[in-house]
Amino acid sequence: MEFYDKLMTYLEKEDKESAVEYAINLLSEGKIDILTLYRDILSPSLNNMFCNVDEKEVCVWREHVRSSIVRTIIECAYPFVIKEREKRGVKRRNESVIVVCPQEEYHEIGPRMVADFFTLLGFDTVFVGANTPKEDFASAINVIKPKYVVISVTNYYNIVNAERAIKRLKEKANYDLKIIVGGHAFKSNKEVYKKIGADYLLDTFEEIEAFTKEEQK
Structure with a gap:
């Protein structure tokens, strides 16, 4: 190109x-x-x-x-x-999404793009960034009450940190919080997201768009 x-x-x-x-x-x-x-x-x-x-x-x-x-x-x-977003005629939703990387995960360019994908789809998106301690965003969940928390993992060895973060989030949330994961770490084993407690595995804009449309039905 x-x-x-x-x-x-x-x-x-x-x-x-x-x-x-x-x-x-x-x-x-x-x-x-x-x-x-x-x-x-x-x-x-x-x-x-x-x-x-x-x-x-x-x-x-x-x-x-x-x-x-x-x-x-x-x-x-x-x-x-x-x-x-305006060109596509997408209206802003009254729903928020938090995009984070678990502890020890420093690759943040991919999740930064994903945050913009959710913005394109009308969500109020908060991008937290790399190496986010699980207690920091777990404490904010019940204040912000996002519809989804998106956890991005590039390094396969950080899946265990993602699992710990998901466990803590679900313990802390006082409502039915949904966890989305994505990133290169899941490429070789797409089913591992279920084992670590995540609700969905999404990567591309098309997958995210199709998922959010289905959720609206």
Whole structure:
């Protein structure tokens, strides 16, 4: 894809200014929509990162720099999330969603995009971020009373932390709280979400959209 290739040239050079400007201009000029940016450009730019053998010492550095640039693009794109929601004729719901990562989970770009997916679908979305202690958001549940808590797990070894968080949430909630999980950690075993106490496993925008429509019936 032409737009992906062009953005990759800026990311490879770690040219944050040009990368952000290019991505936002694509949205402003209507060449792409927010879903195309997230799914077809930004996600692959992170997943397809390649590090040469002679650059091994700076691989982690480069990964963090790229993630930082992509995160900035996402934050700058938020007004276009709202415009896309309006364009789709989606009305705001009187329902909230909290998106978090469990303790020791530091990959937050994917769940940050997922938070915007729920915003596109009309939810009042709260993105908490990486490495969230289970007691911190468990204590807030009965105040905010979200319809769903979304827990994102990228590292398979953090599934146990997700399980602990889910257990604590269900103990703490004084209403029928539903837990959604997603992330790369569930790719190899999609049924594990049931074993850790989650109610649903969702990843893509299409899955989330279909699920929320079904829930409305």
